[in-house]
Each structure stands twice: as structure tokens, then as C-alpha cells.
Amino acid sequence: MANPLNDLSRLCIHTITTKPWSLDQCIDNYTAAGIPAITVWRDVLQKHGVKESARLIRESGLRVTSLCRGGFFPGATAEDRNKSLDDNRRAIEEAAEIGAPLVVLVCGAVPGQPLEKSRDQITDGIGALLDEAEAANVKLAIEPLHPMYADDRSAINTMKQANDVAERLSHSHVGVAVDVYHLWWDEALESEIARCGENGNLLAFHVCDWHTPTRHLLTDRELMGRGCINIKEIRRWVEQAGFTGDIEVEIFSEEYWALDQNEWLKQLTEAYLNHV
Amino acid sequence: MANPLNDLSRLCIHTITTKPWSLDQCIDNYTAAGIPAITVWRDVLQKHGVKESARLIRESGLRVTSLCRGGFFPGATAEDRNKSLDDNRRAIEEAAEIGAPLVVLVCGAVPGQPLEKSRDQITDGIGALLDEAEAANVKLAIEPLHPMYADDRSAINTMKQANDVAERLSHSHVGVAVDVYHLWWDEALESEIARCGENGNLLAFHVCDWHTPTRHLLTDRELMGRGCINIKEIRRWVEQAGFTGDIEVEIFSEEYWALDQNEWLKQLTEAYLNHV
Numbered sequence: 001m002a003n004p005l006n007d008l009s010r011l012c013i014h015t016i017t018t019k020p021w022s023l024d025q026c027i028d029n030y031t032a033a034g035i036p037a038i039t040v041w042r043d044v045l046q047k048h049g050v051k052e053s054a055r056l057i058r059e060s061g062l063r064v065t066s067l068c069r070g071g072f073f074p075g076a077t078a079e080d081r082n083k084s085l086d087d088n089r090r091a092i093e094e095a096a097e098i099g100a101p102l103v104v105l106v107c108g109a110v111p112g113q114p115l116e117k118s119r120d121q122i123t124d125g126i127g128a129l130l131d132e133a134e135a136a137n138v139k140l141a142i143e144p145l146h147p148m149y150a151d152d153r154s155a156i157n158t159m160k161q162a163n164d165v166a167e168r169l170s171h172s173h174v175g176v177a178v179d180v181y182h183l184w185w186d187e188a189l190e191s192e193i194a195r196c197g198e199n200g201n202l203l204a205f206h207v208c209d210w211h212t213p214t215r216h217l218l219t220d221r222e223l224m225g226r227g228c229i230n231i232k233e234i235r236r237w238v239e240q241a242g243f244t245g246d247i248e249v250e251i252f253s254e255e256y257w258a259l260d261q262n263e264w265l266k267q268l269t270e271a272y273l274n275h276v
Numbered sequence: 277m278a279n280p281l282n283d284l285s286r287l288c289i290h291t292i293t294t295k296p297w298s299l300d301q302c303i304d305n306y307t308a309a310g311i312p313a314i315t316v317w318r319d320v321l322q323k324h325g326v327k328e329s330a331r332l333i334r335e336s337g338l339r340v341t342s343l344c345r346g347g348f349f350p351g352a353t354a355e356d357r358n359k360s361l362d363d364n365r366r367a368i369e370e371a372a373e374i375g376a377p378l379v380v381l382v383c384g385a386v387p388g389q390p391l392e393k394s395r396d397q398i399t400d401g402i403g404a405l406l407d408e409a410e411a412a413n414v415k416l417a418i419e420p421l422h423p424m425y426a427d428d429r430s431a432i433n434t435m436k437q438a439n440d441v442a443e444r445l446s447h448s449h450v451g452v453a454v455d456v457y458h459l460w461w462d463e464a465l466e467s468e469i470a471r472c473g474e475n476g477n478l479l480a481f482h483v484c485d486w487h488t489p490t491r492h493l494l495t496d497r498e499l500m501g502r503g504c505i506n507i508k509e510i511r512r513w514v515e516q517a518g519f520t521g522d523i524e525v526e527i528f529s530e531e532y533w534a535l536d537q538n539e540w541l542k543q544l545t546e547a548y549l550n551h552v
Contacts, residue, residue, distance in 0.1 A: 111503075146424065148422065151490075158463075185433055186423070212427045213427075213493070214424070217490055
């Protein structure tokens, strides 16, 4: 097990975790709750626009951990793939503007296209962005997704595959985001996290838990401590691999979004201190 | 790609695929449709009892491919694990009685218990049954389940893990069942199928397809050809590994169970000839 977390100093909340709130509500309520860091989902930038959002975040004093998300590189046609690159360029610009050092990548997949081909397109797509990412001082974090999303969301489904792509690109501005929800089941997880750290590629750490029975593939994540994931053990592996950054709580849940979101935030901070 | 299937001679239907039908209805309608083989789920044995069910199947001339299912070996207490062993002993007896050469194992998992511990309990559980399985001339087939079932249904989630357990037990009456639904996403699948064949452990082959978007974790499987799984390629790997047995169609689907089941059976046989 990892050493206990005694305070909220490394806690980051993803805006999607409190989906009913707009960006200004997230900022007000996170700061009031003593949460020091925020990961911004791009949908919440729309209300105020990127520039004004950046100002609101800057003035709040919140640390921006990352921008979610870029990715979706594979496509059946070159036109599709170029469209995706343009969207990723905008994500890099938005990240730079709001002060996010990182864009998280949900890498994409095309149903029926061989996963190996999608992984090649992902590698090419990220590779095409690295100069711009470096110029903007924004890193790109490949997030392996659970194999249940291999049909249309990501052809990168294990830490090994994320490490393979990151090492193939071998660049200061590409790395990997570890999310316990996607990876906990994998017997190679500990060794692949160590490999990721050795190569200097471990850029982010996301937590939540697995609900039994899972009622929806996308929006039934569980609060830490209420599911079956060995979160503390995985945190230990991540920290042994050299990671000292923010611990990001990313929970999609119709059930919890229906709660009073301040009550939900209280449950989140308690669960963070006790079960991460 | 594999060589085309030109007739139904290797087609086996799982009774759960036509869930609205009782065993006698399955028997009547499968034989009328020219389907030569059946995999019997244990629930359909209840209507007539095992002995009478065995007589009905024998008289129908249908080949019994396997009995579904045994397993669920892990448990928090020795009492739980012994109960599970007793249930597996009954499954072996039922298989012998209905002429099934094989019991398929959904190996089990206990939410929150380390998966490695569950895999040890699975290995111990299967090991404890092998003498009885051999005496009954019934083989036990470890079916790796998709990682989305690692919480409470199986701690065996890849071909590699199934091969590991089968090789650790190294016995004439244990092997592995390959189901494309659970395994298609795994980059090690081709090499692990080859390994399974080399060790004489490839006992069964199940097909269906993956529905995008999947609306339910258990009961939204797709008909072959309507999803994203590379079924023909996986069949080629399985046959290159020496497998020549029945090809079993196992589809849980609320959508298709709502159809007229004879119409559904027609779709199944067409999809089998065109997309497997």
C-alpha cells in the first residue's frame, strides 16, 4: 500500500466529475472546498470562451493539471484523419491558453478497422503534432482505455501498448496517463508502470472505482472505496515509478451527477483521503 | 482469412442463444433447420430433468458439443469454495449423462479479492476435479472472459492466463475455450492461440460479434457480421492451431431474444455461412 494521503495538496478534480456545474461553478466550489487543482474538459470552455475561461482560472489560483481531451486519430480516410489533427491542434492551443501543461489523449478506433492499423494511425497522428506541442510547451498523454472501448474509442488498451507508442515516438512532449479504471485488471500493470517511469513517460494518474454490477459502459463509474479496484496498490506502483504529480479524480456517473454537487464534492474529498 | 464454411456440418447452437425456447423446442427447431450440434445450458435441463433431457437429445440425433457451465471457483471462505466444487461435480455428472464431452468453465472472481489470489483458487478448484472429470470422460474448458467481467465473473481474462492455468495443471482433461467476444481486442491473441494448440489444449471455439455501442455488459452481443470482430481471421488462427471441432454460436441478446426465434435461427445460420 502507498503512504496515506494526509491532505488535499495533490487532489485534482476533473470538471466532468461534477458535470452539472459550469466552469465558474467548478472554480468557486472547488476552491471553497480547498481543492488545489483542476482538470478542464473542453465542453466547459464554451460558456465563457477560452480567453475568459483562462482568466477565471488564473484569478482563482487553481492549478491546471490537464486539458481533457484530444485524440481520436484513426480514420477511414486521410480527410477524417486531418480533421482530427486540426482538432488536436486546437486542443493544444486551448491547453496553452488556460495554462494546462498536458492534453490527455483518448486515442480513437474505427469499428471494424484492425486495431494494429489504428495504432499505426495513432502513432502517426501524435507524431505529426509533437513539434507544435513542444512549441506550445504542452505535453501529450496517451491514455490507454479499457478493452471494452476497443471498438470505437481506443485501440490503445493496455499500458504495454501505450508504452510501445510513447517509446516509438520517443519525444520530450509525449507520455502516458495511467487511469486505474481502465487498467486495474491487467496482470502486467505493475511492470508496465515501472517501465513507463524508467522511460520518463509517466505524466498523469487518474482514479475512480469499478461498480459491480456496471450498468452502463460509459457513465457508471464508482467512487473510490466503493468498488473493487486496488487503488492504493496502484498508487504505490505509480509513485515507485517516480510520479509525484496531482492525483486526478475522474468519475462519469449518472448516479452521482444527480446528487447535490457540493454534497458529492464532500464525498469525493473524503474518499480521496481514505481510499486512494 | 479462413476457408469458407460451405455447409452447416460444424455448426453448434447454444441453447441460451434461443433463450425463449425450452430444451424440446431447441431440439425440434435446431434439427428442422439442419443444425447438427447443440451446447446445452444447465437451465434448460430443469423442465424435463437430466435423465429425460438426455433421452430427448439422444433420440434427436443432435451432437452435444458441451455443457454450459461450471466454474465460479473463488470464494472468500473454504465453505464457499467447497459449495462451488460440489456444483461443478454435478455439472460433470450432468455432462456425462447428456453425452457432453466438455464442461465450459466461467472461472469466477470475488469483487475486491486480488485477481492473482482468485486465479490460484481457480487453479486449485479445477485441480480438485480432474480425477472425477477423467473418470466421467468429461473435459473441463477454461473460458477466458473479457476484462470487463474481472470484477465478479472471472479472474481469467486473457488467453495467456487460460494457457498458464491449463499448463500448470497439465492434465488430459483440462483445456481452453476460445470465445471471440472475450478475446478479439488482445494483441497477443494469435500467438496465445498457437501456444494453446501446441499444448493440445484448444478444446472449443465460440463465435458472436461486438455491438457498437454496447448497451448492456451482459446481454447485448451481436450477430456475426454486424459488429467489429475479425471472426474469420480468428477462426483461421484457431484452425491453424489444429482445431477442427464444432463452431459454437453463443449470443446473449435481449434484442434478438425478442424476435420470432425461428426467424432468428435463420439469421444465425446465414450469418454463420457468410461471416464466420
